[in-house]
Structure formats: C-alpha cells, structure tokens
Amino acid sequence: MTLHDLSTKLEEFLNSETPERAQEFFDSPAYDEVFREHKKQIINIITPFLTAHNAAKNPQLIQCCENVLLKIAQKHCSTDLILEFLEEVECSNGDALKFCTILKPLTECLCKTQDINATVWVLGTIKLYVEDLPVPEDEIPEEEGENLADADSVVTRIIEVYKAILDFLCHIILDVVINSKTATPELRNHLLSFMLSLMGKPFCFLQPKLLHLPVSSKKNESLIESIVSTMGLLSGDLLRFLQFVDDRNKNIKLPESTELEDNVNSEIFHFGYEDKISNLAYAHFYYCLLGTESLQKFIPQVYHPHYIMHTCFYLSNCLIKTSKCMLISKGLELMKYILDLVDSQSVGCDALELDVHTKLLKSITKVMISCDSNELRKTALTRLHDYFKILTLSARYHTLLYLYKTVDHSGLFGVITGIFKSSITMALDETPPYTAFTGERLGVLLKLACKLQHGCNTDLVEVSDEVIAVLNLLRFLLIRDKDNTTGIWDFMHGLEIDYLKPLREGIHLSRAHWHVKIKDLQEESKRAKGVPEVTLTVGGEPLPRMSVKDKLTMSYQVLTTFDVMESILVRVNECISSNKPTQPMKT
Numbered sequence: 001m002t003l004h005d006l007s008t009k010l011e012e013f014l015n016s017e018t019p020e021r022a023q024e025f026f027d028s029p030a031y032d033e034v035f036r037e038h039k040k041q042i043i044n045i046i047t048p049f050l051t052a053h054n055a056a057k058n059p060q061l062i063q064c065c066e067n068v069l070l071k072i073a074q075k076h077c078s079t080d081l082i083l084e085f086l087e088e089v090e091c092s093n094g095d096a097l098k099f100c101t102i103l104k105p106l107t108e109c110l111c112k113t114q115d116i117n118a119t120v121w122v123l124g125t126i127k128l129y130v131e132d133l134p135v136p137e138d139e140i141p142e143e144e145g146e147n148l149a150d151a152d153s154v155v156t157r158i159i160e161v162y163k164a165i166l167d168f169l170c171h172i173i174l175d176v177v178i179n180s181k182t183a184t185p186e187l188r189n190h191l192l193s194f195m196l197s198l199m200g201k202p203f204c205f206l207q208p209k210l211l212h213l214p215v216s217s218k219k220n221e222s223l224i225e226s227i228v229s230t231m232g233l234l235s236g237d238l239l240r241f242l243q244f245v246d247d248r249n250k251n252i253k254l255p256e257s258t259e260l261e262d263n264v265n266s267e268i269f270h271f272g273y274e275d276k277i278s279n280l281a282y283a284h285f286y287y288c289l290l291g292t293e294s295l296q297k298f299i300p301q302v303y304h305p306h307y308i309m310h311t312c313f314y315l316s317n318c319l320i321k322t323s324k325c326m327l328i329s330k331g332l333e334l335m336k337y338i339l340d341l342v343d344s345q346s347v348g349c350d351a352l353e354l355d356v357h358t359k360l361l362k363s364i365t366k367v368m369i370s371c372d373s374n375e376l377r378k379t380a381l382t383r384l385h386d387y388f389k390i391l392t393l394s395a396r397y398h399t400l401l402y403l404y405k406t407v408d409h410s411g412l413f414g415v416i417t418g419i420f421k422s423s424i425t426m427a428l429d430e431t432p433p434y435t436a437f438t439g440e441r442l443g444v445l446l447k448l449a450c451k452l453q454h455g456c457n458t459d460l461v462e463v464s465d466e467v468i469a470v471l472n473l474l475r476f477l478l479i480r481d482k483d484n485t486t487g488i489w490d491f492m493h494g495l496e497i498d499y500l501k502p503l504r505e506g507i508h509l510s511r512a513h514w515h516v517k518i519k520d521l522q523e524e525s526k527r528a529k530g531v532p533e534v535t536l537t538v539g540g541e542p543l544p545r546m547s548v549k550d551k552l553t554m555s556y557q558v559l560t561t562f563d564v565m566e567s568i569l570v571r572v573n574e575c576i577s578s579n580k581p582t583q584p585m586k587t
Contacts, residue, residue: 011045014045014046020060023067043072047102069102070104074108094132099164103167103168127194133202138205138324158203166223173191195231196241196285200284241277254268282318287330312334313356313357328367335386349395381415404416411465415469421472440487446495455506456506479575500572518552521551522552525549
C-alpha cells in the first residue's frame with residue numbers, strides 16, 4: 001500500500017461514522033512497515049481531528065485518534081518520533097485538547113526510551129506551552145468554593161492542562177526515576193525545576209479553592225497536593241530551595257548560566273536563575289506548601305523559623321507589590337503563614353537590619369492606602385498588626401520610627417499611633433518597665449507623632465484620623481503614667497506650646513470656616529439655577545460633584561469631627577491640670 005492510499009483510507013475512516021475502523025487498520029501487522037516509514041505523515045493526518053468541536057460532537061473520534069497515536073508510540077518509538085510529537089505541541093496554538101492528547105503518546109515514548117535528553121526536550125516544550133497560556137481575569141479570592149463547571153474557559157483550560165501534565169509526570173517519575181537505574185541527580189533536578197516553574201504563571205492566578213479541587217473522581221488528592229507529593233518523591237526536603245531565594249533576597253550575583261551548562265548537576269543551574277524558576281513561581285509554591293494542612297508533612301522541622309521568615313518575606317513581598325488583586329491576596333496569606341511560624345516578640349533589632357523588612361512594610365502600607373479592594377486593605381491592616389506581634393519592644397520602637405518618617409497618609413498615621421500606644425502599654429506592663437518607650441526615646445516618637453504641618457492653619461479634616469489618635473495617646477499616657485515613669489510629663493510643656501495650643505486654635509478656625517461653608521450652601525439651595533455652586537475642598541483637592549443636600553450632610557459630619565477632637569482635647573487639658581506627677585519633672 002502506498003502512502004497516498006494509506007492517507008486516503010485513514011482519512012476516510014476518521015471522517016466516517018465508524019472511526020474505530022482506523023484503529024483496526026493500525027492493528028494489522030501487514031501495514032507496520034508503512035506506518036514506521038511514514039509516521040510523520042500519519043501524525044499530520046490524525047492531529048487536525050483533535051478539536052474541541054469534534055470532542056463535543058463525536059468523542060468516539062477523539063478516543064480513536066488517541067488510541068492510534070498510542071499505537072504508533074508503542075510500535076515505533078524513537079527519538080525522531082518524540083521530536084514529531086513535540087513539533088505538534090509547538091504548532092498547537094494553545095489548543096488544550098491537542099496538547100493533552102499528545103502528552104499520552106509522549107509519555108509512552110519517554111518511558112520506553114528512558115532518554116534523559118529527550119525528557120529534557122519534552123519538559124522544555126511543555127514549559128513554553130504553559131507559559132503562553134492566557135491568565136484568568138484578575139479578581140479577589142472568593143469566600144465560597146468555586147465549581148469547575150462555573151469557571152470560564154480560560155480557567156477550565158488551565159486546570160485540564162495541569163491535570164494532563166500531572167498524569168504525564170506521575171508516569172515519568174515512577175517509570176524513569178523511581179524504578180530505573182538511569183535516575184541521575186541531573187534528571188531529578190530537571191524534573192524538580194520544571195515542577196517548580198509550573199507554580200508560576202498562569203497557575204498562580206487561579207482561585208485558591210480551585211487549587212484544591214480533586215485531580216479526578218477516582219483520586220481524592222487535589223491539584224496542589226498532587227504536585228507537591230510528586231515533588232516529594234524526588235526530594236525529601238522541599239525547603240532546600242529557600243537557599244536560592246535567599247541569594248536573590250541578598251542580591252548575590254550568580255555566575256552566567258552559560259558557565260554552568262557543562263555542569264548540569266549544579267543546583268544553581270537548575271534552581272538559581274529567574275529564567276528557569278521565577279520569583280512568582282517560588283512565592284506561589286511556598287504559599288501552597290505552607291498554607292495547606294495536608295502538606296505539612298513535607299516541611300522539615302530542622303529549619304529555624306527566622307530563616308524561613310526572612311526568605312519567605314522576600315517572596316511574600318514579590319506577590320504583594322504587584323498590581324494584581326489575586327497575587328496581593330496570596331502574598332498577604334503567605335505572610336500570615338510565615339508569621340504563624342514565628343514566636344511572639346522573638347524578632348529583635350538585629351533582624352531589622354535586613355532590608356526585606358522595610359520593603360515588605362512599604363508594600364503593605366501601599367496596599368492599605370491605594371488598593372482598590374476594601375477587603376485587601378483590611379487584610380493588609382491585619383497583617384501589619386500581626387507583624388508587630390513578632391517584634392521585641394526594641395524592634396517595635398525602631399519600626400515605628402521608620403514608619404513615622406516614611407508614611408504620609410493621615411489614616412495610616414493614625415494606625416501607627418495606635419500601635420505606638422499599645423507598645424507603651426506593653427512596656428509599662430513589664431517589671432521593671434521596659435525602657436524602649438521612655439525618656440528621650442519616647443520624646444523622639446512624640447515629636448514625630450504630635451505635629452501640625454501648617455500649625456493652626458493645618459487642614460484638620462485631612463489629618464483628622466492622626467489628630468484623634470494622637471490626642472487619645474496623650475490622654476492615655478497622662479492618665480496611666482501619673483508617676484512619670486515614661487517621662488511623658490517632661491515633654492508636656494513643649495507639646496502644649498507646639499501642638500495642643502495650635503490645635504485648639506486650628507479647631508476654632510476650621511469650625512468657623514465650615515460654618516461659613518454651610519451658610520453658603522444653604523444660600524445656594526435657594527438660588528436660581530445657573531449661579532456658580534459652592535465647591536468643597538479637603539487637603540487642597542476639590543471633592544467630586546455632589547448635590548447641595550449631600551454637601552450639607554458632609555459639612556455637618558465635618559463639624560462633628562471637630563467636636564470629637566475638641567472633646568478629647570479638653571480631656572487632655574484636664575489631665576494635664578489634675579494628674580501632674582508626684583515625682584519632680586526634669587528641667
């Protein structure tokens with residue numbers, strides 16, 4: 001039979017209502033030589049039938065095509081055949097059905113040849129295919145679990161592709177690595193590096209609940225459990241990769257990868273370079289590993305929590321500093337998992353010398369201020385409070401000092417002052433009281449906290465959060481520390497002149513200003529249309545267009561804020577008058 005006759009017959013069977021006849025055609029020994037000589041042409045005839053349309057209309061055809069390709073792999077396995085299949089993957093244009101189908105004969109070929117180079121070629125092609133998959137639309141992780149049936153086509157394709165890759169890897173690892181004498185460290189490292197790279201784009205953009213969907217109806221293991229448990233077969237220590245993360249954190253320059261090409265056993269070659277394993281992939285891997293209860297058995301207990309903390313803080317920041325809500329959310333969750341490993345008040349000032357702390361704080365505060373998601377802003381606030389719990393009192397002091405000097409947002413400024421207040425409480429509860437928040441050290445923080453940038457002309461609406469927080473701090477100190485243990489009374493005279501008196505005057509000026517605004521708005525409501533409207537400004541910026549009624553409502557709320565400020569200020573002044581210390585103040 002000529003190639004032309006074979007091609008015509010094959011296409012005729014595949015286009016008929018009984019495509020299984022094509023499989024019977026291949027079972028005949030009479031045509032083995034023709035099939036062996038013309039594998040490429042036969043594959044080119046079969047693969048165009050692997051379409052989503054055919055899968056929906058004629059699943060029997062798809063199964064037949066798959067069986068035929070498997071027959072070819074079983075009877076005529078060779079390196080050339082592997083290359084033919086890889087060429088089909090490269091030309092698949094992202095078609096998931098075609099990709100997943102071709103992985104099966106590829107698995108058969110690799111298990112038969114046990115050729116390390118061929119395995120590396122296949123892994124490289126799969127990696128490129130996965131990296132080119134589109135990512136899902138960015139969204140905040142949902143509270144309730146999401147069914148795959150409810151997911152869009154992009155998400156469905158990613159999950160189906162990953163399931164196929166996992167099935168491929170299980171066969172390769174069991175047949176080539178576990179049961180074969182050719183299981184070299186080189187091959188193990190190639191497989192581990194490949195699996196780590198899978199944790200990045202697009203996998204990291206999936207909803208967390210989807211990561212925990214069962215791989216199949218026959219196997220209760222989830223996607224992420226399957227990936228990690230498979231990696232566990234290759235390495236008993238899945239925290240070993242943190243050394244390469246630590247090098248990136250410390251900006252340690254690696255040798256050029258070309259210098260290591262002849263030394264493929266080098267772990268740096270496999271795990272050190274970002275073009276092989278991105279920070280995103282490492283971050284998502286440890287997010288899954290540390291945050292999945294069933295995977296805790298893969299975490300060695302010999303690593304110091306502070307080592308894990310510093311390396312994973314770097315990874316957490318890699319996620320949080322992005323603009324994607326899904327990644328920010330996972331970064332904040334990774335940070336939570338890390339903090340849960342660290343003892344309360346165990347991180348001292350020496351640890352803060354590592355710039356990973358300031359970079360992480362910068363990213364968290366940015367989320368708190370500018371993230372579009374209210375939920376993520378609240379989560380970032382919670383992480384900030386959680387972070388302070390692991391710091392010693394001295395480390396708290398230095399962190400507060402850093403934040404006061406770098407933060408320029410009234411709401412966040414108020415949060416920092418609240419942490420300042422709780423830190424003083426902790427220091428006073430020590431026996432004897434801890435000195436980190438006393439004397440001149442206290443004075444430095446108070447000077448940073450108690451400031452009105454423009455004196456009595458400061459826009460108090462813009463800085464209302466920080467003013468109220470500072471007044472509450474002063475009121476607390478004056479009531480709690482009647483004996484001047486902290487030294488607060490040594491600074492009160494200066495604070496009265498530089499802060500409290502200008503604030504009192506500022507409240508009176510601001511209240512009068514807003515009373516005028518309210519009067520103008522009331523007049524505006526009586527005017528005819530076409531008369532210029534009253535514009536409200538806060539912090540020098542005009543507010544969005546609002547109805548006169550809404551402007552009046554907001555203006556009355558502003559007056560209420562001034563009343564709250566004045567009420568606390570009056571109480572602070574009363575405390576100054578009635579709670580002067582029994583011990584003499586410093587002069």
